Amino acid sequence: MTAGDSFGRLDDDDYPAYTMGRAAAMLGTTQGFLRAIGEARLITPLRSEGGHRRYSRYQLRIAARARELVDHGTPIEAACRIIILEDQLEEAQRINAEYRRRGESSAPPASDL
Numbered sequence: 001m002t003a004g005d006s007f008g009r010l011d012d013d014d015y016p017a018y019t020m021g022r023a024a025a026m027l028g029t030t031q032g033f034l035r036a037i038g039e040a041r042l043i044t045p046l047r048s049e050g051g052h053r054r055y056s057r058y059q060l061r062i063a064a065r066a067r068e069l070v071d072h073g074t075p076i077e078a079a080c081r082i083i084i085l086e087d088q089l090e091e092a093q094r095i096n097a098e099y100r101r102r103g104e105s106s107a108p109p110a111s112d113l
Contacts, residue, residue, distance in 0.1 A: 012056075013056060013057045013058040014056045014058055015056055015057075016045065016046040016054035016055060016056050016059075017054070017055075017056065017057070018054065018055045018056070018057075018060065019052060019053070019054060019055075020034055020045070020052065020053045020054075020055070023055040023059075023060055023063070026060060027060065027063055027064055027067055028067075029063075029067050033063075033067065033070075033076075034053070034055070034063060036076050037062075037063060037066050037076065037080060038053070040076060040077055040080040041080070042062060042063075042066060042080040042083060042084065043055070043059040043062050043063060045059065062083060065083055066079045066080060066083055069082060069083070
C-alpha cells in the first residue's frame with residue numbers, strides 16, 4: 001500500500017481506523033460500553049491482524065446515538081433495538097421516495113380536456 005492509497009481512506013466512513021481505546025475516548029464512554037453494543041450486535045467492529053477491535057466513523061456515529069439514548073435512561077438493549085428500527089425506517093423511506101420518483105418520471109403527461 002502506498003501513502004496515496006492511505007490518504008484516500010481518510011474520507012471513507014467505513015474504514016476501520018479507530019482502536020477501541022481511541023473510539024471510547026472520542027465518545028467519552030468506556031470500552032465496556034463498546035463491547036456491550038457489539039454483543040447486542042448493533043455494530044460489529046473489524047479486527048486487526050492482532051485481533052484488536054477497529055471502528056469506523058460510521059460505527060462511531062451509531063455508538064454515539066446509542067450512548068445518547070443510554071444517557072437518557074434507556075436500557076442498552078432497548079437503545080440498540082431503537083437504533084436498528086430507526087435505520088430500517090430510514091431505509092424504507094428512502095426506497096419509497098425512489099419508487100415515487102420513478103413513478104412520477106414514467107407517468108404519462110396529464111392531458112387538458
